[in-house]
Amino acid sequence: MQSDSAIFVLDKFFSKCPRPLVFNSYTKEDDEFLQHDRLLKSRTPDSLSREDLGTVGWNPIGCMNVEGWRYWLPTLGRIAHTTETADRGFFFGDLLAYLKNPDENKAF
Numbered sequence: 001m002q003s004d005s006a007i008f009v010l011d012k013f014f015s016k017c018p019r020p021l022v023f024n025s026y027t028k029e030d031d032e033f034l035q036h037d038r039l040l041k042s043r044t045p046d047s048l049s050r051e052d053l054g055t056v057g058w059n060p061i062g063c064m065n066v067e068g069w070r071y072w073l074p075t076l077g078r079i080a081h082t083t084e085t086a087d088r089g090f091f092f093g094d095l096l097a098y099l100k101n102p103d104e105n106k107a108f
Contacts, residue, residue, distance in 0.1 A: 010077040020067035036060035045075040056094050
């Protein structure tokens with residue numbers, strides 16, 4: 001199995017998902033959620049970077065809605081696969097922290 005096979009699969013199944021108008025449903029609840037939504041709105045799949053994703057404690061993907069996950073998953077997979085030497089550290093573990101409990105988001 002090639003090391004980029006998982007990225008290929010994510011791209012195949014999720015790359016055609018439409019870009020949502022809102023990436024999380026909590027923008028009226030807290031300024032942090034609004035900041036995260038604005039950041040994601042300002043990026044494209046080609047421009048989102050590891051540095052944009054912060055840490056598990058402050059991360060725009062932690063509050064994403066299902067549509068946001070579907071849209072960003074190929075990009076998040078690419079970042080997780082390619083960032084072992086990024087200044088913020090390896091993203092794969094952070095991504096797994098969000099994906100580990102499917103019971104929390106049955107729709108996804």
